[in-house]
Amino acid sequence: MSLISKFVFTVALLQILHSGFSSHEFVTMKQRLAANSDLDLDALFLPRDVQIEAFCGVVLLALSIFLSFGKQEFLPLSGKLKLLKQDGVLQEISINKATNAKNLAGSNPYGEITNLPSFVDIHAKRAEVRRWREEQIQSKA
Numbered sequence: 001m002s003l004i005s006k007f008v009f010t011v012a013l014l015q016i017l018h019s020g021f022s023s024h025e026f027v028t029m030k031q032r033l034a035a036n037s038d039l040d041l042d043a044l045f046l047p048r049d050v051q052i053e054a055f056c057g058v059v060l061l062a063l064s065i066f067l068s069f070g071k072q073e074f075l076p077l078s079g080k081l082k083l084l085k086q087d088g089v090l091q092e093i094s095i096n097k098a099t100n101a102k103n104l105a106g107s108n109p110y111g112e113i114t115n116l117p118s119f120v121d122i123h124a125k126r127a128e129v130r131r132w133r134e135e136q137i138q139s140k141a
Helices: 003-036 048-067 100-105 122-140
Strands: none
């Protein structure tokens, strides 16, 4: 856990504990009023600031959990038993350097993205196949 996530976790924990204590005090006060008065106690709800404090505490707790995630470390299955970190295994590369050979060969590195068969003009393709088939039939004759 980093220092920031520990701080956010502490604040969240304090908020949740304080809102829990405040809600316990409210319920205790409501029970005492029920025994001693004729007021309609069903109309008394937990104060809005206690509800907001509990909600903010839960949100901060979730945020602190996400902030605590670190980079993965693991031991390799074969070879030297050295602890590997995530940034030591794969280095970032730029796509223009990685595909330089493919670009020189005329290959499109974005082929899966730019080749959209659903956008092919099917009528033009059928006419092209029809012409090719007629040429094949004429060349055999």
